[in-house]
Structure formats: structure tokens, C-alpha cells
Amino acid sequence: MxxxxxxxxxxxxxxxxxxxxxxxxxxxxxxxxxxxxxxxxxxxxxxxxEKLPQPPDWYESPEERAVRTEMTNADKGMSATATGAREPLTPDHRETTVVVPHEFVRCGLFGVADPKSSRQHVPHAVFEVYGTNGGTITYCGPELRQDDRQVFFEALNFERSTPGSATATPNQFLVKLGWSRNTESRKKLHACIGRLQDAQLTIEVRRLGRLVIPSLLTHVDVLDDGSYRMKFHDSVRRLYDDNCYTCLRREYEQKLERRSDLARWLLLFYSTHQTPRPIPLATLIELCNDAPEKKYAFKDKLTAALGQLVRVKFLLGWNITRKVDGKSGTEMVEVKRPRMVRFEDQKQ
DNA sequence: ACTCGGCACCTGACCGCTTC
DNA sequence: GAAGCGGTCAGGTGCCGAGT
Incomplete structure (x- = not known):
């Protein structure tokens, strides 16, 4: 038991x-x-x-997606010419959701290493982006983990109210992130912002071509009242082009237990898949940028993380298949997600 | 399989400052 | 003066590795 x-x-x-x-x-x-x-x-x-889980996020058919892309592009063009005002970097979404660009969460850019281990400087790393069209993210800078990813997405969320830059007090950040408000958390937040400033990456995928982001946060000011004012490279906007993003309900991440970085990574990874296919265990280890001393240790962590995702009702179930003929690398990770709702149903 | 102890992190109470 | 916000800190909780 x-x-x-x-x-x-x-x-x-x-x-x-x-x-x-x-x-x-x-x-x-x-x-x-x-x-x-x-x-x-x-x-x-x-x-x-208990009742069956509710759908985790919206689903739209390729036809609906094409129509929405066209409408979004038309809206952008009209508002830019009509008002001349800056548009937020992220697409319109509900306050209860976080918008996740697929390339960022389908690779090990934001890793899941043991929080107690010290962060390394990464002089040059190439992360394979998992997907039908593949691609890579070349990264140079301090090692990024899930806390950095949370801070970055939260900063983008603040940017929506003041397009062009994000301004927020440490407390507003901590409350939104669901972190403690003590000194340690403030230091952690400050360190995350510093790392995001030093993070240089080049994304090479078919839909974007070669996209260079010299710094995830190009400029960070600490104002007199202690607030952070952060500016982003405009290339960040392109990550959300072509509807290659997912609106994920915040409640899933809020319900996850603390120090569940692998569960957080899996949550975002699988949120970008409507019908996840079985993935070799070895591929998953590489994708999430974990550095387990022993493979079975990762398997234990994975079991616990998938169990958490079932408990928060993000997944219906999961399974890790046995080795075929005792050969390593033949174990597959299978997950089952709840039925999706169609875009039109979700709007009602 | 189980216990124990160290450690990281969270909660909630409390205080100070600012604004109305 | 009341309310709201931001910051600090003590105590509590849970995780995880080591030991049995």
C-alpha cells in the first residue's frame, strides 16, 4: 500500500x-x-x-485554430494601426491560466535538478525540443530550473497590465507565485530575476526559423519602493505566434506539493499534448534535464510525480511498461489525460 | 521496512509605514 | 484612526538520506 x-x-x-x-x-x-x-x-x-476530472484546458480543432489565428492577426494589425499603442507580449488569456509557449516546456531548458544541488554555469548546451518537427534550443548562462520558469511566466503576466515592461513588488510576486513571503523567498526571487537576465538562448525550430533571445530579461530596475521593473526582448513575442502555446489552469500547479519540480515539468510538458504518446523512459530523462545518479532513482521520482498529477486530476492515469527482453531503454512511459473540451464549448 | 535527525520551507502573528 | 501593504521572525511541518 x-x-x-x-x-x-x-x-x-x-x-x-x-x-x-x-x-x-x-x-x-x-x-x-x-x-x-x-x-x-x-x-x-x-x-x-469522486466525479470524473474536469478537462484541464481548452482544445480546438485545426480548423478552429486557423480561424482564430487569422482573427488574432487581423486584431493585432487593426489595434496597432488604430492606436499605435504597444500590445502585451502574451496573447489574451484568463487570469486563472498561464500561457505556455510549447518550445520552452518541451525540453530541458528549465530543468528539474535536486534543489539542494548548486547551480552550474552552462557555457553551451543544446536542448532537443520534443515534437513532430523537432528543433533545438541552444543555451548559454546560469542553470535554469522550475523556479526560474515560474518567475519568468509570472513576469510576463505582470507585463500584460503595462505592455513593454513588467512592474511588481516582491510581495506581489511572492503572493502570485504562491511562495512564502519570508526573506529566503525574497532572496530566491531576486536570484531568479538575476539568472533570467543572464540567460541567452537561440531557438531553432521550423515555425520560427532561427530566433535569438540575447537575454530573457533585457533590463531590470529596482525602484525606490523596492518594486522590480523588468523589460523583455521583443523576440519573446514571437514564441506565442502561430497559436503554439497552451493556456494551462494555474490551479494544477498550485495544488502540487512543494519541491515537486519533476511534477511541475511533467505538468507543463504534457499540457502541450492533447493525446500524449508513450515516451521511452530514457528520452524523458534527457528531455527534463535531470541528472540522476541512478536510473531507478529517477524512476522513483517519476512514479511520485505522476501520482501527484493524478491526485490533482491533471492525469487520469499512467503506466511505465516493463523492459522488453531485459533490454535497457525499452521501458515506455504512458499517460492518459482527461477528455478535452472543444474551444467553442469552453467559451460558454 | 522502519526510525531518526537535519534541513529547507511554510504559516501565521506581529510590527512599521503609507494612504485615505 | 482604520485599512492595506510590505517586511521580519519563531515555530511548525514535511522531505530525504543515513542508520538499523
Whole structure:
């Protein structure tokens, strides 16, 4: 029986209580485990009675996408000529969602390394972009992880209200990110912004050609009141061209447990797939830019991360197939996502 | 399989400053 | 003076590796 962290904590507490009451350690361990297993079984049965998960994000057919692209481009042209005002870098979306450009989350640009390990400077790295058309992202700068990705997307979100630059106080950032508001989190936020300033990348994919972004944040000012004012390279806008982005509900990431970087990476990776195909385990390790000492350690992390995505109702289920003829590299990771709604249904 | 201890991180209470 | 916002800090919680 696989126990959640809460159930494990309950088991520990019960074990200690038993010891305090003079129960022998072996007997205390047995009753604590039995009690935790009962709780887990009850929780599992309750879960089975819950309603089916709601669709995680919108889906549109290729025809609907083509119409929307045309309308969006026409709108952009009209508003630019009519008002001369700057348009936000990101497309229009609900406050409850985050817009995810596919290339950024289908590779290991924002990695999932152990948060306790020190960050390395990456002089030159080439990340393969997973997808039918493939492509690469060449990166130079400090090692980026999931916290950097969260800060970058959040900064882009702030940019919507003041097109051209994003201004926000540290507190506004921390509240939006769902991080603690203590000194450590402020330092972490400051460090993330610094890394994004030093991040140079070149994206080479079929739809964009060769797109150079000399810095994810071209300019960062700390204002008198402590607010950050950040400017972006205009190439960032092109990441959202051609509707190659996904609107993902924020609630999934908010529900994930802390220090679940692999779960966060998988959440964004699979959010860009309507019907995910089985992926070789070895490919997934390379894609997410993890550096596991042992492959089975990654498998354990992956199992926990996929379990979390099921718990937050982003996935319906998952499976890791066995090795074929004992050969390494033949294990496949399969996931099942809930049914998507069509774009028109979602608008209602 | 289980316990333990160190560590990282979060929560909530509290305080100071600014604005109305 | 009240309300809102931003910042600090102590205590609590959970994770993870080491040990048994």
C-alpha cells in the first residue's frame, strides 16, 4: 500500500504515542502501519467515488485554430494601426491560466535538478525540443530550473497590465507565485530575476526559423519602493505566434506539493499534448534535464510525480511498461489525460 | 521496512509605514 | 484612526538520506 506523506506522518505520530504509553516498539510499529493502511484504503475508496476530472484546458480543432489565428492577426494589425499603442507580449488569456509557449516546456531548458544541488554555469548546451518537427534550443548562462520558469511566466503576466515592461513588488510576486513571503523567498526571487537576465538562448525550430533571445530579461530596475521593473526582448513575442502555446489552469500547479519540480515539468510538458504518446523512459530523462545518479532513482521520482498529477486530476492515469527482453531503454512511459473540451464549448 | 535527525520551507502573528 | 501593504521572525511541518 503506497501511503501519502500525510498518512506517513500520521503513522509516525501514532507510533510515538504508542511508545509513550509503554507499548513495545514492534507492536507500536505494527498497529501504526495497520492504522495508516486503513486510512489510505478509505481515502482511495473515497477517491473512486469522486466525479470524473474536469478537462484541464481548452482544445480546438485545426480548423478552429486557423480561424482564430487569422482573427488574432487581423486584431493585432487593426489595434496597432488604430492606436499605435504597444500590445502585451502574451496573447489574451484568463487570469486563472498561464500561457505556455510549447518550445520552452518541451525540453530541458528549465530543468528539474535536486534543489539542494548548486547551480552550474552552462557555457553551451543544446536542448532537443520534443515534437513532430523537432528543433533545438541552444543555451548559454546560469542553470535554469522550475523556479526560474515560474518567475519568468509570472513576469510576463505582470507585463500584460503595462505592455513593454513588467512592474511588481516582491510581495506581489511572492503572493502570485504562491511562495512564502519570508526573506529566503525574497532572496530566491531576486536570484531568479538575476539568472533570467543572464540567460541567452537561440531557438531553432521550423515555425520560427532561427530566433535569438540575447537575454530573457533585457533590463531590470529596482525602484525606490523596492518594486522590480523588468523589460523583455521583443523576440519573446514571437514564441506565442502561430497559436503554439497552451493556456494551462494555474490551479494544477498550485495544488502540487512543494519541491515537486519533476511534477511541475511533467505538468507543463504534457499540457502541450492533447493525446500524449508513450515516451521511452530514457528520452524523458534527457528531455527534463535531470541528472540522476541512478536510473531507478529517477524512476522513483517519476512514479511520485505522476501520482501527484493524478491526485490533482491533471492525469487520469499512467503506466511505465516493463523492459522488453531485459533490454535497457525499452521501458515506455504512458499517460492518459482527461477528455478535452472543444474551444467553442469552453467559451460558454 | 522502519526510525531518526537535519534541513529547507511554510504559516501565521506581529510590527512599521503609507494612504485615505 | 482604520485599512492595506510590505517586511521580519519563531515555530511548525514535511522531505530525504543515513542508520538499523
Amino acid at each position: 503506497k501511503l501519502t506523506s500525510a498518512e506517513k506522518a500520521e503513522r509516525r505520530t501514532h507510533f510515538r504515542q504508542q511508545l509513550e504509553q509503554g507499548v513495545e516498539p514492534r507492536e507500536a510499529a505494527r498497529t501504526a502501519t495497520e492504522r495508516a493502511n486503513n486510512a489510505a484504503t478509505a481515502s482511495m475508496l473515497m477517491g473512486a467515488l
